[in-house]
Amino acid sequence: VIVYDLTDAECEDILARASIARLGCAEGDQPYIVPISYSYDRAARAVYAFSTLGRKIVSMRWNPKVCVAVDEIVDAQHWTSVVAFGRYEEIGHTAEHGAARERAHALFEQRPGWWLPATARPADGDDRAVPVLYRIRIERISGRRTTRPG
Numbered sequence: 001v002i003v004y005d006l007t008d009a010e011c012e013d014i015l016a017r018a019s020i021a022r023l024g025c026a027e028g029d030q031p032y033i034v035p036i037s038y039s040y041d042r043a044a045r046a047v048y049a050f051s052t053l054g055r056k057i058v059s060m061r062w063n064p065k066v067c068v069a070v071d072e073i074v075d076a077q078h079w080t081s082v083v084a085f086g087r088y089e090e091i092g093h094t095a096e097h098g099a100a101r102e103r104a105h106a107l108f109e110q111r112p113g114w115w116l117p118a119t120a121r122p123a124d125g126d127d128r129a130v131p132v133l134y135r136i137r138i139e140r141i142s143g144r145r146t147t148r149p150g
């Protein structure tokens with residue numbers, strides 16, 4: 001099996017095609033990894049996602065340097081794997097985040113079964129129930145792919 005490095009453009013193709021990633025955060029000396037759903041915005045070079053308030057959001061607020069891993073695995077000899085390093089940015093409900101929020105909604109609407117209504121604010125003002133919308137600005141990306149020789 002030969003392993004090839006992917007170009008940045010090829011890495012972005014994989015990010016754009018997939019919708020589930022592993023998100024890695026660094027809580028001091030303790031890494032934390034969970035699967036997430038996301039949409040990739042090529043123009044902004046950013047991964048958009050949302051979450052309820054929990055360990056990963058607390059972790060990323062504390063340390064915004066995160067990474068995202070996406071792969072397409074057929075078997076041990078046939079796989080493509082991309083790792084993207086970036087910075088967590090929370091998209092709030094204020095006017096300054098309006099454009100990013102609209103962009104996120106536009107991306108999410110393209111995906112079937114997306115629970116977009118969950119991102120609305122509850123009338124009783126209980127913020128714990130409001131999903132946190134965020135994006136990860138990609139700063140560095142690498143990818144590898146195998147193919148069998150011949």
Ligand SMILES: Cc1cc2nc3c(=O)[nH]c(=O)nc-3n(C[C@H](O)[C@H](O)[C@H](O)COP(=O)(O)OP(=O)(O)OC[C@H]3O[C@@H](n4cnc5c(N)ncnc54)[C@H](O)[C@@H]3O)c2cc1C
Nearest residue numbers: 020033034035036037038049050051052053054055056057
């Ligand atoms: C295919 C797929 C798509 C998903 N998409 C999303 C998404 O778009 N947004 C989203 O917020 N979540 C998504 N999840 C769930 C996500 O993986 C986390 O379980 C969830 O977000 C809770 O993370 P948290 O850090 O807030 O955990 P908390 O609720 O704070 O978790 C507390 C503890 O529970 C354990 N734990 C939490 N999550 C997991 C897990 N997945 N596996 C094992 N142990 C766990 C950890 O030990 C953690 O310390 C997805 C999961 C899958 C499998």
